[in-house]
Amino acid sequence: MSDPTTPICGRRGFSLGAATAFALSAAAFLLCASCGEESPPGAADGAARTLTTAGGVEMVRLPGGWFVMGSDTADQVDETPHRVYVSPFCIDRCEVTQEEYERRMGKNPSRWKAKRHPAEQIRWADAVAYCNARSRSEGLRSCYDLRTWACDFDADGYRLPTEAEWEYACRAGTTTPYCFGRTPAKLDRYAWCKVNCTTRPRAVGLKQPNPWGLYDMYGNVWEWCNDRYGEAYYASSPEKDPRGPAKGQRRVLRGGCWNSRPAVCRSSYRLDENPGYTDVCFGADTHGFVGFRCVCAPPIAEE
Amino acid sequence: MPIRRGAVLLLVLGMVAGASGAGPSLRADWTMPPRCTPFAPARIEDLKEELRQTGYRLVIAIHPDKGDADKGYPPRDLFVVGADGSGLKRLTDTPEKDERAPRTSPDGKWFTFNYGDYLVNTRTLEISDKPIWAGYAWTPDSKRTIHCDKRGLVYTDIRTGERSAPIPVPQRVSVTDLSSDGQWVIFEIRNFRGKKYTVDFMPAGGGEIRKMPNHPKGGGECHPHFSPDAKWMCWNAGGSLAVRRFDPALPEGTDGKIVTLPADRLGQDPCGRWSHGGRYVAYVNIPHKGSWKVHSPLCIVRVADGATVTISPPGWVGHHWDYDWLPPADE
Numbered sequence: 001m002s003d004p005t006t007p008i009c010g011r012r013g014f015s016l017g018a019a020t021a022f023a024l025s026a027a028a029f030l031l032c033a034s035c036g037e038e039s040p041p042g043a044a045d046g047a048a049r050t051l052t053t054a055g056g057v058e059m060v061r062l063p064g065g066w067f068v069m070g071s072d073t074a075d076q077v078d079e080t081p082h083r084v085y086v087s088p089f090c091i092d093r094c095e096v097t098q099e100e101y102e103r104r105m106g107k108n109p110s111r112w113k114a115k116r117h118p119a120e121q122i123r124w125a126d127a128v129a130y131c132n133a134r135s136r137s138e139g140l141r142s143c144y145d146l147r148t149w150a151c152d153f154d155a156d157g158y159r160l161p162t163e164a165e166w167e168y169a170c171r172a173g174t175t176t177p178y179c180f181g182r183t184p185a186k187l188d189r190y191a192w193c194k195v196n197c198t199t200r201p202r203a204v205g206l207k208q209p210n211p212w213g214l215y216d217m218y219g220n221v222w223e224w225c226n227d228r229y230g231e232a233y234y235a236s237s238p239e240k241d242p243r244g245p246a247k248g249q250r251r252v253l254r255g256g257c258w259n260s261r262p263a264v265c266r267s268s269y270r271l272d273e274n275p276g277y278t279d280v281c282f283g284a285d286t287h288g289f290v291g292f293r294c295v296c297a298p299p300i301a302e303e
Numbered sequence: 304m305p306i307r308r309g310a311v312l313l314l315v316l317g318m319v320a321g322a323s324g325a326g327p328s329l330r331a332d333w334t335m336p337p338r339c340t341p342f343a344p345a346r347i348e349d350l351k352e353e354l355r356q357t358g359y360r361l362v363i364a365i366h367p368d369k370g371d372a373d374k375g376y377p378p379r380d381l382f383v384v385g386a387d388g389s390g391l392k393r394l395t396d397t398p399e400k401d402e403r404a405p406r407t408s409p410d411g412k413w414f415t416f417n418y419g420d421y422l423v424n425t426r427t428l429e430i431s432d433k434p435i436w437a438g439y440a441w442t443p444d445s446k447r448t449i450h451c452d453k454r455g456l457v458y459t460d461i462r463t464g465e466r467s468a469p470i471p472v473p474q475r476v477s478v479t480d481l482s483s484d485g486q487w488v489i490f491e492i493r494n495f496r497g498k499k500y501t502v503d504f505m506p507a508g509g510g511e512i513r514k515m516p517n518h519p520k521g522g523g524e525c526h527p528h529f530s531p532d533a534k535w536m537c538w539n540a541g542g543s544l545a546v547r548r549f550d551p552a553l554p555e556g557t558d559g560k561i562v563t564l565p566a567d568r569l570g571q572d573p574c575g576r577w578s579h580g581g582r583y584v585a586y587v588n589i590p591h592k593g594s595w596k597v598h599s600p601l602c603i604v605r606v607a608d609g610a611t612v613t614i615s616p617p618g619w620v621g622h623h624w625d626y627d628w629l630p631p632a633d634e
Contacts, residue, residue: 194434263436274493
């Protein structure tokens with residue numbers, strides 16, 4: 001992981017590992033945006049850059065781009081492939097750790113206690129409360145109204161990724177079911193999941209990252225997205241920055257977890273769950289499934 | 304009176320035979336279809352001896368040592384042990400991998416572990432080379448498993464790994480068992496009709512979820528398991544092991560009568576697995592509510608009289624449903 005460096009820009013207080021490259025990628029993005037060209041899948045590869053927030057959390061700044069969201073997996077009716085454009089954003093390089101969660105929230109609900117392990121047994125409501133707390137701690141405007149759960153996408157604080165943002169980040173410019181290929185043969189290198197017969201979540205960042213430097217996008221813990229779940233939503237979702245159905249109780253989980261089989265740890269696999277979910281008793285020996293990571297708008301100097 | 308004299312004679316002969324150990328064999332036969340008699344009287348007062356004579360074995364997944372409770376336990380390994388606690392045999396020795404949740408097929412020829420990921424021959428105890436990624440509960444023909452995927456009930460062929468199209472369900476459930484006629488799945492479910500955890504059932508071919516009456520004690524109810532003939536079920540009813548009849552022809556799926564085995568003897572939160580003949584239920588004895596940081600031994604209770612025995616070695620830590628019954632070994 002990169003070392004923190006001097007903050008360089010904007011309201012957010014990011015620091016940057018490779019400032020020049022970052023500026024170049026930002027310029028490239030602005031150029032592309034201004035001319036209205038679409039970046040083909042994979043075109044953003046190499047443009048992702050690691051930042052460190054004022055709070056000391058590593059994030060990866062991703063350029064905007066088009067990609068094909070979903071898949072043609074035969075037994076999944078909710079993955080209808082469709083083209084989507086995602087605006088630039090920053091995403092946590094790793095799942096939110098227990099140490100980081102406890103620092104903001106003053107408690108750690110995880111079953112498997114360890115500082116560098118992902119926070120787990122996290123309800124959707126817990127995750128968005130953390131987002132707000134993290135925003136406040138850095139002087140940013142909170143994204144969530146905790147009474148209505150509405151998300152203000154114009155706020156400069158932290159929030160959960162939209163489902164499109166999550167899949168875009170996970171694919172990292174790839175078009176195959178896994179970011180490393182068509183089959184799960186290499187999944188063991190990238191994920192803590194059933195192929196390892198692991199017993200619990202593991203410390204974040206131990207496996208190989210995806211092409212954009214994001215760790216544990218497959219396995220370890222499921223990651224909450226901001227979106228409500230809609231099985232048929234892909235058929236009617238907007239092309240640009242889809243934000244999920246307006247109504248619905250259940251929220252989207254992505255990425256699979258340490259107890260997931262390979263078919264679930266795919267870039268496009270979708271799961272829905274009650275936002276109050278943390279575990280079920282039947283899986284008493286297997287709870288500690290659900291965590292999250294945050295996103296935010298890119299630093300102001302880039303926009 | 305000749306009839307009375309004859310009865311006395313038979314009684315005396317029976318007592319003599321019992322005392323000499325020359326009575327009818329108690330050795331368990333794994334007949335199909337199964338017939339269960341959970342409340343049949345004890346045949347030998349000493350439960351451990353009765354279990355020894357049945358020849359039943361269990362496959363158990365247990366942490367081989369207590370480890371550091373705050374940091375978690377070392378991964379579980381699989382063992383086979385006689386139902387009387389004798390003949391412990393290690394099946395796996397994988398310090399970096401976790402083997403758990405064994406489930407025996409109805410015909411007793413196989414068991415899966417890790418929620419249907421791997422297959423084991425119960426006679427040879429050979430483990431499949433490759434994962435089968437199957438489901439948790441077996442079908443009556445012992446050829447497929449069933450679990451609830453995100454879109455419904457899915458059957459998986461244990462030989463080919465082929466999955467059926469999902470059968471839609473009103474809401475996702477944790478299927479814990481399938482009845483011996485293949486018609487009903489039973490499960491625990493959260494947030495259903497205002498209850499935190501309840502035990503309910505529905506047709507395996509799809510349909511409405513049918514609400515089963517809650518245990519009068521209240522509290523969470525979980526880990527339902529059909530007796531092998533599906534005439535009975537046991538479950539964790541708010542911290543106690545409870546047994547009731549299962550009859551889907553009745554409006555509520557049961558006649559309402561519940562036998563609650565005493566938590567002060569069995570321990571907290573016993574989640575049971577029936578023996579093939581239904582006389583015994585295996586469970587983990589948790590001494591303190593909600594805590595996994597203490598020794599939780601594997602025990603067996605005889606349903607008829609509540610007699611219990613502990614069969615796991617001292618100091619080992621077991622979990623809910625990390626055990627299931629196996630047929631007697633070949634002689």
